[in-house]
Amino acid sequence: MVQLLAQRAPFRSLRELFAPWRPKIERPRGIKHRRGYAQDQRFQPFVPPSPSSLGKAAPPKQYPRLRKHGRRLLYLVLGTGVVYGADRQFYASSLTRSARTFALGVVVALDYKINFRAHPPLAESIGALHARNAERLFDLLRVNGGLYLKIGQAIAMQSAVLPPEFQKMFSKMFDDAPQNTWKEIEQVIRQDFGKSPEEVFGVSFDGDTSKGVMERTARASASVAQVHWARLSDGREVAIKIQKNEIAQQVGWDLWAFNLVPYISERLQLETDFENEADNSERMAKLVANEPRLNKKVYIPRVYRELSSKRVMTAEWIEGVRLWDKETLTAPWRGGRKGSPGCHGAPLDPPSAVEIQSVLRSEGINEKLKPNREFWKGKDGNGGLGLRLKDVMQTMVDLFSAQMFLWGWVHCDPHPGNIFIRRLPSGKPELVLIDHGLYIHLRPDFRHQYALFWKSLMTFDNQTLGEIAKSWGINNSDIFASATLMRPYTGGDMSTSNQLRGGLSGKDEAERAYEMQQKMRKGVREILGDETKWPRELLFIGRNLRIVQGNNQFLGSPVNRVKITGNWASRALVDSPDLTYGQKFTNLGRHLIFKFVLFSSDIVFYASKIRQVFGFGGGMEDDMEAHMKNIAKGTFGVELNHSVFDG
Numbered sequence: 325m326v327q328l329l330a331q332r333a334p335f336r337s338l339r340e341l342f343a344p345w346r347p348k349i350e351r352p353r354g355i356k357h358r359r360g361y362a363q364d365q366r367f368q369p370f371v372p373p374s375p376s377s378l379g380k381a382a383p384p385k386q387y388p389r390l391r392k393h394g395r396r397l398l399y400l401v402l403g404t405g406v407v408y409g410a411d412r413q414f415y416a417s418s419l420t421r422s423a424r425t426f427a428l429g430v431v432v433a434l435d436y437k438i439n440f441r442a443h444p445p446l447a448e449s450i451g452a453l454h455a456r457n458a459e460r461l462f463d464l465l466r467v468n469g470g471l472y473l474k475i476g477q478a479i480a481m482q483s484a485v486l487p488p489e490f491q492k493m494f495s496k497m498f499d500d501a502p503q504n505t506w507k508e509i510e511q512v513i514r515q516d517f518g519k520s521p522e523e524v525f526g527v528s529f530d531g532d533t534s535k536g537v538m539e540r541t542a543r544a545s546a547s548v549a550q551v552h553w554a555r556l557s558d559g560r561e562v563a564i565k566i567q568k569n570e571i572a573q574q575v576g577w578d579l580w581a582f583n584l585v586p587y588i589s590e591r592l593q594l595e596t597d598f599e600n601e602a603d604n605s606e607r608m609a610k611l612v613a614n615e616p617r618l619n620k621k622v623y624i625p626r627v628y629r630e631l632s633s634k635r636v637m638t639a640e641w642i643e644g645v646r647l648w649d650k651e652t653l654t655a656p657w658r659g660g661r662k663g664s665p666g667c668h669g670a671p672l673d674p675p676s677a678v679e680i681q682s683v684l685r686s687e688g689i690n691e692k693l694k695p696n697r698e699f700w701k702g703k704d705g706n707g708g709l710g711l712r713l714k715d716v717m718q719t720m721v722d723l724f725s726a727q728m729f730l731w732g733w734v735h736c737d738p739h740p741g742n743i744f745i746r747r748l749p750s751g752k753p754e755l756v757l758i759d760h761g762l763y764i765h766l767r768p769d770f771r772h773q774y775a776l777f778w779k780s781l782m783t784f785d786n787q788t789l790g791e792i793a794k795s796w797g798i799n800n801s802d803i804f805a806s807a808t809l810m811r812p813y814t815g816g817d818m819s820t821s822n823q824l825r826g827g828l829s830g831k832d833e834a835e836r837a838y839e840m841q842q843k844m845r846k847g848v849r850e851i852l853g854d855e856t857k858w859p860r861e862l863l864f865i866g867r868n869l870r871i872v873q874g875n876n877q878f879l880g881s882p883v884n885r886v887k888i889t890g891n892w893a894s895r896a897l898v899d900s901p902d903l904t905y906g907q908k909f910t911n912l913g914r915h916l917i918f919k920f921v922l923f924s925s926d927i928v929f930y931a932s933k934i935r936q937v938f939g940f941g942g943g944m945e946d947d948m949e950a951h952m953k954n955i956a957k958g959t960f961g962v963e964l965n966h967s968v969f970d971g
Contacts, residue, residue, distance in 0.1 A: 417570075418577035421468045425581045428464050432457050454489035462493045470571055471578040473501055473547030474592065503545040508569045509552070516633040525564070525631060525638075526557045537675075537693050538564070548596055548761075553641060553694045561672050561694075562628065563642070567635035571596055587860035591736075595761035598637040602627045604733070604760040605639070611731050618726060621719045623668055623746075623756045642666065642756050643697055644744030645709060650879060652701075653716065653745055655708025659700025664709065664746035667754055673697065700747075709747040714882040716745060717875070719755045721885050724872055725892035728865065729775045730899060732766035736864040738871050740878070764864045768902045774865070778893035779918060781805055782886075797857030808869070881932070894918045 408420065435457060439447045447453040465476035476494065486494070510521055517524045521538065528535040538554035543563075545551075548571055552564045575596050579589045594600045609624035631638035643665040645652050666672050675695040701707035720743070727734045737759060744756035766774070773792055780788040786801075793801035869889075876885050897903070897911040 422581040454487040458490040458493040470574045506540040561641040565637045601761040604763045644746045647740035647743040652708040657710030658702035658707035663749040665697040667746045711753045713879045716753045717883045721888045729896035732771045736762045775893040782890040
């Protein structure tokens with residue numbers, strides 16, 4: 325042992341000394357060295373294992389569902405982006421607006437399905453439910469714009485039959501719509517005429533005195549079009565109504581999205597056709613000119629066909645006072661012996677060429693070139709037309725009664741913004757009717773039937789009322805008669821008055837509100853027995869009557885509107901040109917008897933006027949409005965809280 329140690333000496337360490345006797349430990353293949361394993365002193369290079377020793381390789385883990393859904397999501401995002409871009413570029417966002425409409429419809433339907441009950445689970449009350457859905461619908465109409473605003477205004481005109489929350493929200497629908505830029509307006513003119521505005525209208529925007537002038541900033545902007553003032557080179561001042569560029573592409577989609585009754589859709593679509601509006605305007609001008617009772621009281625602006633198209637209508641410019649400016653209508657006249665500027669088609673004084681050039685140099689595209697013609701207000705500006713409101717409203721009710729009962733062509737949008745009032749040299753008012761896009765035509769048989777219906781209302785001819793109502797698919801003629809008169813009809817079976825006295829049986833306010841909504845559904849079902857017989861014209865006639873009633877009420881009920889309307893209905897059965905002489909002679913005798921019957925209506929009217937003068941109540945229209953509120957609440961469960969033109 326000593327010899328062996330001596331042969332291997334010297335040793336550098338004990339590990340080296342005892343290395344020959346240390347057992348060799350074989351580690352399992354693939355296990356790395358860790359403390360506790362002995363290591364062979366000799367260096368052994370790593371040798372990769374042979375493929376045959378490794379066995380068959382395991383396949384990589386796959387995620388087929390994740391990849392499939394990822395591809396679908398990618399395709400959806402790309403497809404949506406392409407459709408959105410194409411819709412915005414080529415269809416004026418019609419698809420986007422329609423999708424927004426359907427989405428809102430689903431949300432509102434689900435909200436009412438879940439929460440329309442006495443104690444809503446997801447709302448504080450039925451009022452809160454109405455309020456949030458009214459806001460949703462209002463926001464949709466304002467964001468979508470275009471024909472949606474027109475439909476919103478139509479709803480607003482009938483909002484009195486809606487819950488108070490909708491009434492309050494929709495009173496804002498008559499605010500001016502945003503204007504399109506001059507570039508967009510110029511594009512419409514070029515597309516319709518193939519020429520620039522300068523070439524079409526003969527105007528100059530750089531002050532050329534040999535040509536006319538035109539304002540590039542609109543004087544008024546509505547849902548479908550905007551109006552620009554211009555003075556042509558021959559001295560005519562015109563209102564150029566130009567349709568907004570996107571309307572033509574949007575109108576079809578918008579009507580489809582709302583899924584309106586076909587008859588209503590057709591009327592609204594015709595409203596975007598300015599050639600149709602020009603036809604209506606010229607027809608009404610001829611009818612008025614041939615009616616001695618109206619031709620010196622009503623004026624329809626001339627249309628210049630050579631400067632008009634389907635999307636551009638050029639008509640005579642009107643200087644006048646809007647119907648809603650009651651103070652200016654009645655303030656003292658300070659304009660001397662002549663009447664209002666332009667009254668009955670008189671030429672307007674030309675603007676100063678020097679002033680026009682000065683404005684063009686200083687204002688640019690935002691110029692205001694139309695001269696101010698309010699000399700008749702006096703130096704202090706406090707003057708007015710000096711008219712009697714009774715004369716103004718008498719002319720208005722006469723005009724729309726003649727349209728309904730005598731001519732059969734009815735203007736369905738007579739709100740105060742579409743009516744100007746001017747003063748004639750005689751001191752009498754002249755009513756100017758504009759915006760002739762929305763008209764309905766009444767067939768002679770229906771027109772005679774509707775006139776007879778009104779006459780029967782005034783004479784309590786219940787048998788005739790019942791027969792006419794039945795032919796129109798109406799179950800309860802008493803309710804319909806009350807809705808037409810806008811007060812409880814007392815000549816029938818008294819069902820409306822009995823409903824008013826019935827009251828509500830709910831224990832608390834929430835249950836009574838719910839009960840009122842249910843009564844509304846029942847009342848509508850009672851009126852519409854057979855919808856296939858219901859004359860669609862009645863929808864627009866009712867709109868016209870309600871607006872005229874609102875006009876009269878706004879001006880303080882200066883005339884007995886019901887009597888005037890009833891008198892025209894009876895007289896039309898004598899004057900209508902499509903009746904035989906025998907029918908006219910028979911109706912004339914009945915009309916004379918009818919005139920005596922109307923005396924009772926005068927007693928009611930003057931009684932209300934006496935109360936109004938002494939401060940004991942409003943006018944006749946205010947009394948009728950109160951009756952309408954009672955009918956609506958007692959029969960239909962609807963709260964009427966505002967006048968038709970509030971807001």
